[in-house]
Amino acid sequence: MESPKPHIALLSSPGLGHLIPILELGKRLLSLHGFHITIFVTTTQASTAQSQLLNSQTVPGKLTIVELPPADISSLVRPDTAIEITICIIVRESIPALQSAILAMTQQPTVLIVDIFGIDAFEIADQFQIPKYVFITSSAIFLALTVYVPTLDGLVVGEYVDLQEPIRVPGCNPIRPDDVVDPMLDRKHERYSVYVDICFRLLMAHGLFLNTWEDLEPITIRALREDIVTFTPPIYPIGPLMRSVGPPIAGRECLDWLDMQRTESVLYVSFGSGGTISAEQLTELATGLELSQQRFIWVVRAPTKKDASATFFTSGNGHDDLSEYFPDGFLTRTREVGLMVPQWAPQVEILSHPSIGGFLSHCGWNSTIESIMNGVPMIAWPLYAEQRMNASILTEDLNVAVRPEILPAKGVVGRKEIERMVRRVMEGEEGNELRGRVRELRSSALKSLNEGGSSYNSLSQVARKWEMSDK
Numbered sequence: 462m463e464s465p466k467p468h469i470a471l472l473s474s475p476g477l478g479h480l481i482p483i484l485e486l487g488k489r490l491l492s493l494h495g496f497h498i499t500i501f502v503t504t505t506q507a508s509t510a511q512s513q514l515l516n517s518q519t520v521p522g523k524l525t526i527v528e529l530p531p532a533d534i535s536s537l538v539r540p541d542t543a544i545e546i547t548i549c550i551i552v553r554e555s556i557p558a559l560q561s562a563i564l565a566m567t568q569q570p571t572v573l574i575v576d577i578f579g580i581d582a583f584e585i586a587d588q589f590q591i592p593k594y595v596f597i598t599s600s601a602i603f604l605a606l607t608v609y610v611p612t613l614d615g616l617v618v619g620e621y622v623d624l625q626e627p628i629r630v631p632g633c634n635p636i637r638p639d640d641v642v643d644p645m646l647d648r649k650h651e652r653y654s655v656y657v658d659i660c661f662r663l664l665m666a667h668g669l670f671l672n673t674w675e676d677l678e679p680i681t682i683r684a685l686r687e688d689i690v691t692f693t694p695p696i697y698p699i700g701p702l703m704r705s706v707g708p709p710i711a712g713r714e715c716l717d718w719l720d721m722q723r724t725e726s727v728l729y730v731s732f733g734s735g736g737t738i739s740a741e742q743l744t745e746l747a748t749g750l751e752l753s754q755q756r757f758i759w760v761v762r763a764p765t766k767k768d769a770s771a772t773f774f775t776s777g778n779g780h781d782d783l784s785e786y787f788p789d790g791f792l793t794r795t796r797e798v799g800l801m802v803p804q805w806a807p808q809v810e811i812l813s814h815p816s817i818g819g820f821l822s823h824c825g826w827n828s829t830i831e832s833i834m835n836g837v838p839m840i841a842w843p844l845y846a847e848q849r850m851n852a853s854i855l856t857e858d859l860n861v862a863v864r865p866e867i868l869p870a871k872g873v874v875g876r877k878e879i880e881r882m883v884r885r886v887m888e889g890e891e892g893n894e895l896r897g898r899v900r901e902l903r904s905s906a907l908k909s910l911n912e913g914g915s916s917y918n919s920l921s922q923v924a925r926k927w928e929m930s931d932k
């Protein structure tokens with residue numbers, strides 16, 4: 462009798478930026494290898510966007526989605542608790558529910574895959590004596606910096622951001638001190654020690670998946686395998702994995718509007734699943750878009766007091782009256798050329814529409830690969846997490862994006878700079894060159910995913926290992 466297929470449990474930490482690639486990895490393991498898949502979803506409060514995403518999944522019988530009960534973290538976090546710490550706490554508080562759910566299963570998992578914030582759940586893998594993997598839902602350079610942080614911690618005196626020289630990580634282009642990931646911005650902050658702890662514990666995994674592909678970051682991937690730190694677990698670049706175009710989970714009107722526009726004439730503006738900008742920055746952006754005289758779709762959220770913040774858990778729940786956020790008369794004047802969408806838009810469907818010519822993005826890794834996979838050049842406008850590093854990869858290494866300068870005195874990108882960036886991407890020769898290069902990247906990505914390609918082979922290699930050890 463044929464032995465049962467491996468049963469892969471995947472655990473997503475809160476935030477759509479984690480859930481989307483975890484879902485895609487589960488679906489790919491099912492479609493390519495026929496494994497049983499259970500996806501556990503952690504959360505702390507209902508999010509409209511998350512419910513819509515989960516409800517929109519048409520999944521065949523061998524893939525089950527289990528939403529763990531929302532974790533009550535009210536006594537464990539303060540309003541100013543860093544987002545990374547909050548996410549780790551939610552995962553930690555969800556572990557008893559995860560354990561009960563696994564105990565109640567007739568066929569228990571044979572492998573556990575978590576994302577970078579789910580490392581506390583390694584204890585579940587150890588308890589059930591199954592191998593544990595981490596899916597780094599970001600780039601190889603992010604992982605390279607992460608595994609190298611304990612070394613840097615010993616080498617660097619003072620704050621990283623005060624360094625006069627770029628930071629050198631083996632296999633990576635030098636990283637500007639102020640482009641480091643958020644937890645490295647302040648070494649005295651609790652979130653730095655949480656990050657360093659994650660960096661160490663990551664190395665206990667049986668393997669690390671990456672949402673990138675060999676041809677995108679060959680030198681960094683080689684360095685990760687060979688010489689950044691000893692005892693790095695096996696590295697498996699298996700990307701780019703992204704949500705495929707489907708019936709839009711919300712916002713059909715955006716696509717109807719795009720149907721009426723010329724090819725490559727519209728700029729899509731979005732700061733990810735929860736990114737927000739300040740009121741002052743919102744005014745500059747609105748004015749810059751108007752000055753550029755280009756068409757745009759803008760996913761708008763209420764401004765925050767300060768930039769670079771993420772409201773991970775509120776996407777889709779805000780109120781929809783946008784008029785108060787914009788300069789006087791802006792909405793009326795731009796009615797013919799701009800579509801304002803409150804909170805959330807069907808991003809993958811928008812980016813794949815032929816009318817889209819550019820993407821002003823916060824450079825979350827999912828948004829980045831969605832842009833590449835649709836051949837859309839970008840304006841790189843990073844806000845938080847590892848996005849500043851992603852922005853420099855896109856502008857300096859890959860040359861598929863332009864990056865605006867922030868006015869040092871005001872801490873915002875000015876309207877003239879925005880106008881200039883939009884024109885660079887949407888008009889003329891430079892825009893065409895950016896578009897040409899991003900299309901080359903798309904071809905290399907597709908090649909890696911197809912049968913015999915590097916990402917396809919990488920996933921098959923692990924899948925074979927799991928099948929062998931199950932026999």
Ligand code: UDP
Pocket residue numbers: 476477478479481704731732733734735736760804805806807808809824825826827828829831
């Ligand atoms: N997204 C979307 N509609 C929106 C905003 C975001 O569909 O209005 C999706 C987007 O396509 C991407 C994910 O949410 O898959 C955001 O992930 P990313 O890594 O880009 O950024 P994060 O939200 O984690 O900062």
